[in-house]
Amino acid sequence: MNYSEKVMDHFTNPRNVGEIPDADGIGEVGNAKCGDIMKMYLKIDGTTITDVKFKTFGCGAAVATSSMATEMIKGKSIEEALQLTNKAVMEALDGLPPVKVHCSVLAEQAIKAALSDYYRRQGIDPEPIVGTVPDCEDCHE
Amino acid sequence: MEHRYIYADNAATTPVSDAVLEAMLPYFQTNYGNPSSIYAKGRENERAVMDARARVAACLGAQPGEIFFTGGGSESDNWAIKCTADRLAAQGKKHIITSVFEHHAVLHTCEYLEKHGFEVTYLPVGDKGLIDPADVEAAIREDTALVTIMYANNEIGTIQPVPEIGEICHAHKVLFHTDAVQAVGNVEIDVKAQHIDMLSLSGHKLHAPKGVGALYVRKGISLPNLIHGGGQEMGRRAGTENVPGIIGLAKAMEIATTGIPEKIARLTPLRDRLIDGILQIDQTRLNGDREHRLCGNVNVSIVGVEGESLLLMLDHFGIAASSGSACTSGSLDPSHVLLSLGLIHEVAHGSLRLSLGNDFTEDDAAYMLSVIPQVVERLRAMSPMWETICKEGRRLV
Numbered sequence: 001m002n003y004s005e006k007v008m009d010h011f012t013n014p015r016n017v018g019e020i021p022d023a024d025g026i027g028e029v030g031n032a033k034c035g036d037i038m039k040m041y042l043k044i045d046g047t048t049i050t051d052v053k054f055k056t057f058g059c060g061a062a063v064a065t066s067s068m069a070t071e072m073i074k075g076k077s078i079e080e081a082l083q084l085t086n087k088a089v090m091e092a093l094d095g096l097p098p099v100k101v102h103c104s105v106l107a108e109q110a111i112k113a114a115l116s117d118y119y120r121r122q123g124i125d126p127e128p129i130v131g132t133v134p135d136c137e138d139c140h141e
Numbered sequence: 142m143e144h145r146y147i148y149a150d151n152a153a154t155t156p157v158s159d160a161v162l163e164a165m166l167p168y169f170q171t172n173y174g175n176p177s178s179i180y181a182k183g184r185e186n187e188r189a190v191m192d193a194r195a196r197v198a199a200c201l202g203a204q205p206g207e208i209f210f211t212g213g214g215s216e217s218d219n220w221a222i223k224c225t226a227d228r229l230a231a232q233g234k235k236h237i238i239t240s241v242f243e244h245h246a247v248l249h250t251c252e253y254l255e256k257h258g259f260e261v262t263y264l265p266v267g268d269k270g271l272i273d274p275a276d277v278e279a280a281i282r283e284d285t286a287l288v289t290i291m292y293a294n295n296e297i298g299t300i301q302p303v304p305e306i307g308e309i310c311h312a313h314k315v316l317f318h319t320d321a322v323q324a325v326g327n328v329e330i331d332v333k334a335q336h337i338d339m340l341s342l343s344g345h346k347l348h349a350p351k352g353v354g355a356l357y358v359r360k361g362i363s364l365p366n367l368i369h370g371g372g373q374e375m376g377r378r379a380g381t382e383n384v385p386g387i388i389g390l391a392k393a394m395e396i397a398t399t400g401i402p403e404k405i406a407r408l409t410p411l412r413d414r415l416i417d418g419i420l421q422i423d424q425t426r427l428n429g430d431r432e433h434r435l436c437g438n439v440n441v442s443i444v445g446v447e448g449e450s451l452l453l454m455l456d457h458f459g460i461a462a463s464s465g466s467a468c469t470s471g472s473l474d475p476s477h478v479l480l481s482l483g484l485i486h487e488v489a490h491g492s493l494r495l496s497l498g499n500d501f502t503e504d505d506a507a508y509m510l511s512v513i514p515q516v517v518e519r520l521r522a523m524s525p526m527w528e529t530i531c532k533e534g535r536r537l538v
Contacts, residue, residue, distance in 0.1 A: 001449070011450070012457055017523045032487040032526045035447055035467045035475070039525040057526040059449035059468035 003060060004094035010064035015071050018053040024121065027113025029133065030106050036062045038110040040070070044118055047077050054110070061100035065107040068092050073111060078118075081111055082130065109133050146459040147505045151346075151437060152295055152323060152496035153463055157389065158348040164392040165350070168385035176382050177371065186384050193391035200398040201340065201357055202331035209356045209374045210387050214322040214343030215246035217356035220367040220378070221318045221339040222250045222289055226259055228365055229286035229316075238280045238288045240264045240272050242481040244295055246341075247320055251289075264290075268483050269430035270299035278309045287316045292324035292340075296465055296478040296494055297429030298438025300328055307336025316362065322346055322354075326397030327404070327435050332357055339364070342394075344386065349393035353386030408436040408497055411506050415439045415495060418510040422517055424530075426538040428479060428492065437497035440465075442479070442488045444537045445527030446520040451493055454516045460509060465492040487526070488537050 003011070020041040030036040036058035043051035052074050056066040069089050073081040086104035090096050096104060113133045119126035148156075157165075168189070174182030176190050195205040211217045226237065239251050241263045251261045262280045266272055272290055281288070288310050293300045303319055310317035318339040321330060326347045332340055338359045345351040358364050358377075370379025416427055416439055424444035443451065448466025455462050465476025467490060474480070475489035495509070521527040530537065 008453075011453055014523065028525060032490070035486070035490040037525045039528075055523050055525040055528065057445070057524040058447050059466070060453045062447075063450060063523070 001060070001097055001100075003064075003097070006068075006092070006094045007061060007064040007096065010067040010093065011060040014054075014056075014063055014067040016053050016067065016074065017055065019055065020051060020053050023053075025114040025116075025118030027110050027115070027117055027133075029109045029113050030058070030062075032057065035059070036103065036106055038062065038066050038106050040066070040110040040114040042114045042118060044078065047079070049073050049076055049078065049081055058103065058106075059100070061096055061103040062106065064093055065089050065096070065104045066110065069107040069111060078115060082115065084108060084111060143508070144459055145505065145508050147461070147501075147509065149460060149462045149495040149497060149501075149509070151498045152298075152494065154345045154351065155348045155498065157350050158393065158396065160396060161348055161350075161389045161392045165385040165389040168388050172384070176384065177373070186382075190382050190384060190387055193387045196391040197355055197394050198357075200325075200330075200394040202333050203357050204360060206375065207332075207357055207360050209358060209378050210382065210390070211354045211356055211378060212352055212383070213345070213354040214244075214320065214341050216367070217341030217343075217354050218244070218246040218289075218318075218320050219250050220356055221341060221358070221364070222247065222287065223254065224365045224367055225287045225316055225318070225339075226254050228363065230259070234284045234286035236260045236262070236282050236285045238262045238264065238277060238285060238290075240266055240290055242266050242270065242294055242296075242478040243289070243291050244320055244322070247289055247291065248477070259286075266299075266481050269433075270294055270297045270428070270478075270482055271430055271433060272301050272306070274302050274305040274309055277306050278313070281309070281313045281315055285313075285315050287318060289318040289320070292319045292321035292330070293328065293435050294429065294478060295323045296476055297440045297482070298323070298435035298496075299429040300324065300433045300435065302433075303337065304335040307338075310338075311336045323435065325394070327401065327437070329401055330398075332359070338362055344390040344393060347393045347397040349389040350386055353383050353390045355390065404499065405436045408499075408501065411501055411503065412436055412439055412497060414503075414506050415497075415509060416441070418506075419443075419493075419513060422514055424536060424538055426488070428482060428484070435496075437501070439493075439495040439497070441493050442484065442538060443491045443493060443517055444488060445524045445530060446491045446517055447524075448475075448490055448492055450520055451491070451516065454520065455512065458512045458516065460512060463494045463496070465494065466490045485537070 023041040024044040025042040028039040041053045054066045086108040116126035176187040340357040344353040428440040448464030449468035479489040
């Protein structure tokens with residue numbers, strides 16, 4: 001697997017690994033059967049994502065995309081986080097092998113899932129804002 | 142901690158040994174003649190290839206005329222299976238028996254034949270990864286053309302009861318082929334005593350270069366050509382001989398098949414030390430039978446970690462290994478071999494194969510056993526799957 005130096009850097013030294021005990025939003029995507037699970041924790045103050053942590057079970061690319069995605073939304077507004085695409089995460093990592101593109105999609109979805117959870121906790125229907133986060137099972141069955 | 146480099150992926154490929162390289166070198170620039178040519182340089186190489194054929198044959202208990210050099214293990218498998226199928230289909234025999242955990246060179250060839258009107262029985266291998274000879278016997282039919290069962294599995298290293306299977310096939314007058322790519326040099330092979338009709342082997346698994354292999358075909362078996370063209374390999378496999386490769390293969394075979402008991406005696410305790418050490422880690426399991434197992438093969442599943450990250454992390458510590466996870470297989474599914482043992486996907490994703498080389502030492506084992514637990518701990522600490530398993534108090538193995 002030909003990973004860029006940035007992917008290897010984020011894999012061997014992942015940023016923002018861990019949990020936030022009093023998180024305002026938690027999102028988990030993927031499943032163990034496919035071999036990828038990403039769990040994203042957000043701390044939100046007003047409209048700003050003040051802290052973000054992740055846990056990932058998966059390949060090198062899954063860890064690296066989680067790590068990079070957290071870096072890209074930390075300190076940003078919710079609106080900015082919602083605009084983060086898997087493509088932007090991939091570009092920030094200097095690209096991914098074609099078979100690993102789905103890992104970056106998972107990272108984008110993990111953020112969206114965490115934001116959906118945040119809105120739900122606020123009593124707000126997340127769908128008009130975040131959209132639907134597809135279930136990973138779809139890609140497998 | 143001291144940093145080492147340990148190549149523990151010898152089931153994938155091996156380095157060309159000094160002795161093999163030395164034997165090959167003259168055949169690149171000095172003895173470069175085409176063995177089919179009439180002048181001295183050609184005749185010398187014809188003799189060199191003949192001599193290599195006799196030496197390879199001797200390593201297997203075969204006759205020189207029964208050894209055909211090929212481009213490697215996959216070609217040998219394809220040739221033995223497709224061309225036997227072709228020939229016997231004409232006699233109305235369109236049934237093949239194999240196992241579910243063969244190498245893809247065999248499995249995909251069988252699937253290809255299924256698309257061309259053949260029926261294939263895929264025997265189960267049980268939770269230990271061993272084929273029951275009684276299952277082979279029960280599967281044999283009037284129209285069975287071929288039984289093809291691997292000698293030793295490439296992922297989990299289990300050694301199959303080949304002599305018993307061969308005996309059954311011969312009692313029922315059915316041809317028996319074995320893919321012995323992983324077995325040669327690890328198991329004593331005598332094609333006659335073990336009732337083997339055809340046997341595939343590959344050079345690069347035993348310190349010869351990549352791109353050369355051989356197929357043993359018992360005298361009297363008519364096997365049509367896979368590659369048509371010139372009259373090389375006694376008219377059975379066309380293409381100018383890979384002379385340096387063939388010379389290298391012969392040398393490597395001689396070295397690999399000498400001192401097998403000593404190799405087993407030296408590597409088995411090291412292998413077992415690794416297995417026992419890794420099994421100390423919570424929620425781990427050994428994949429494949431422990432007793433009927435190649436002396437250099439360790440294959441374990443480590444719950445809660447994913448194989449590719451494990452390999453990348455081990456590589457970071459200088460350990461080159463392999464896994465049967467989906468991520469490393471390039472598909473969504475983990476290894477068919479691990480699934481054939483009845484492992485669930487979640488457990489198969491966390492597999493690790495260590496295949497030890499001849500030069501593997503006690504110190505290497507100690508280093509691995511210091512690295513692997515900390516790498517596992519680090520990956521589990523960031524694994525939401527492990528978190529869930531621990532929270533729910535579940536045990537997957």
